[in-house]
Amino acid sequence: MEHILERARKAAEAAEVFLTSSEETQVRFEANRLKHLQSKQQTGIALRVIKDGRLGYATTTDPAKAAELVESAVETARFGAEVKFEFPGKYDYPRVAVNDRTVDSVPTENMIAAGTKMLDIILRHTPDLVCEAEVSKGSVNVKLLNSRGGQADYRKSFYSIGVGGTLVNGTDMLFVGEGDSSCHHLTDPKDVTDAVLWQLELAKNKATAPTKMLPVVFTPNGFASLVMPLMAAFNGKTVLEGASPIGNKRGQSVYDKKFSLFDDPAISYRPHSRPCDDEGVPSRRTPLVEKGTVKGFIYDLQTAGLAGTKSTGNGNRGRGGPPAPSASAYIITPGDTSFEDMVKDMKEGLVIEQLMGAEQGNILSGDFSGNVLLGFKVENGKIVGRVKDTMIHGNVHQLLKDIAALGDKAHWVGVSLQTPHLYFPAISVASKG
């Protein structure tokens, strides 16, 4: 990659080369049996140049095409955005543990055994379920080099397990599923299978929801659906363009005092953790909400430059795309109420475990509507059964102004959210009953 940087420096004022190479092995079960084994190797090189004060960008998968890469980046810079930052120089990055070499040596047979074990546990509980499962492991190497002497080089391992099932009864369908991921080898699937068994147990009985305002408990999985409409508001770009409902409320008390939220890319052995972001800015914890008060937003270099502030180390690249502000891991601080106590507290209410469609609406405003794909009716402090044909509707920013209680344990949902259960006193519910 040095030769690409060298070549780019001759053609432009400044340059940055970003290289990732990854390999992944995946074991997949379908219809209750092992069906697919996949291995993927992938390389990508991205070049950013600054020429005449403008930003150019090009990518390739072929290291031999250095000349074309430089030419394309320089060509796009003619039209590129005016640059509002400098590439970061050399840093001593914080030590963030994300590489577990033992993942490399996990044999495929072990991965197959792990998948088989998950299926066995779940099918023993509900033999009529048609299940799929997935066990993946892999590693990614990241290298960054820029013309101001900035350089990063780290390796990350990852391992994930997941299992799901479908139960069909006439036209009635139930979908259950759970997963977990880490930079470590996950040796015990018990948490994952327990979560699925919990879903299956509660879905055994049916219940109906009324059309009215009801108290609602979101499980961590359920609340994950509302993260997209919530987080759009904390993206520095949305704030900069004046489209964030909380963009001008930094320092103001906006949410319930019980609500605190931060981004943390430095938690050991989490798949989204890293020593620096994809622009070479050191990782750090960024408070977004502290006890209801808006503390900050997330920025990459260019957005921070435009906004007259500093990058929060959130310049993350999607697949092949240029850096843009995005979170590493949103962490919601837990409270002190157990899930059981939340349920006990409701005379009539809902528990939502899966919500479908909440990411589709006008997410900038925080408005959401969703179909309760997996949710349970609570009557007199007890979960009585699964509800269907039910929608909830609300605004996530309004909702978070009044939280009845936060759960006493935080759970990871996927790789980018850690949240406790959230209990809200009133949400609009519409149901066919």
Place this chain on the structure above:
Amino acid sequence: MAYLVNAARDLAEVLKKTPADYLEARLEENESSYITYRGKGLESIGRATSSGGNIRALVNGGWGFVSFNSLEDLPSRAVQAVKQAGLAGGGDVKLAPVDAIKDKITTDKNPVAIPLAEKKQLLDSYNDIIWRTTGIQSSNIAYGDGRKRVIFLSSAGSFIEQERADVSLRITAIAAKDGEVQQVGMSVGSRGDFTELTKLHKEVEESAQRAVALLTAPAAKGGEYTVVLDPILAGVFVHEAFGHLSESDFVYENDRMRELMTLGKQFGGKHLNIIDTATLPNLRGSFKYDDEGVPAVKNYLIREGKLVGRLHSRETAAKMGEKPTGNARAISYRYPPIVRMTNTYIEPRDLSFNDIIADIKEGIYARNWYGGTTSMEMFTFSAGEAYMIRNGKIAEAVRPVMLTGNVFTTLHNIDAIGNDLDMNQGGGCGKGEQMPLPVSNGSPHIRIQHCLVGGK
């Protein structure tokens, strides 16, 4: 290109010799460019090239799949795929027979080669229109184009070269006032024809005006309504509410699903016909051969309200004893093909828009889309615009609504189908980790009784 073809020719010999029940490979070259705007200025612009491939092997009912960027040492990749398939084997997988095909499909479209200056000029003109509208807070524009060459080859002797080009554009106008934010978006796309994107000035202006108007629009009250969908949203509806259920990879190994999806079962009224076909010219979901080398066909899924067909890969077709339909698609060489839609639409009937709304005392007219999703049984999709219908007339605008329903009852509740079929080229479909896949969907205006609408 020569390099890719030569690599493929060499690999074809390897596949024939490698011991496995079946082997196939796809080698691919892509070039693309994109431009995005956020607010008044251009946000990012870039170019990309990529190349790579995969080899897929079937051994004793197990699939092995290996993907890579470097086209060096393909014989050892084939060995690796076979070894993996062996580890996964032990079940029963058959593939529906297809002819060995040798063909070459080219396109003369190359939107990637159009000068960036020309693309930027067009996008500037659209952005200017948005910003001329009073009350606009921001704008988002995402333009992308690509051109792709894929060579498919199999141990059965197929060798198919296909080129395709694709262009897509999404424009969003954002209005804000007193902490309220509203947005209106439009999505368009084409099979690589850039000129199809150059005449949208009036639509962009209307979108911007609507975004501002939404700031003062009330939210609809949640509950059951008679709803009328415009062709774009009805297209999203047919894709989500029925198209995904037709994907037989969800059905073929699940006995209860097979029972539920028995051919001949009544899903809707006699006036309802639903089709999926990749054979229509110039649509984003079109192709001559799918990613298993199976020729595309015109496929009736619902005819006169009855289930008559579904979407197949070679494996699902063989398992269900039906003919392959050419619906196995992959977004790139990094993924194996899975069962996907192509161009999916409701066939037009004879009602005018006025016929459809005339009898509605209180209902909702929903237009345009944000998105949609399905669980197979339940679906949700969200409108980009919505209006109340009162006493047979379009009345006040309301905030965009989300609609939801049960697949198995909602198709029966379609009680009017219009005469104005229109195909929406602006979307991309996601399934599993593979998205966005170019598809199109469409419909005439339709009316649905008892549709659940989210709202206050």
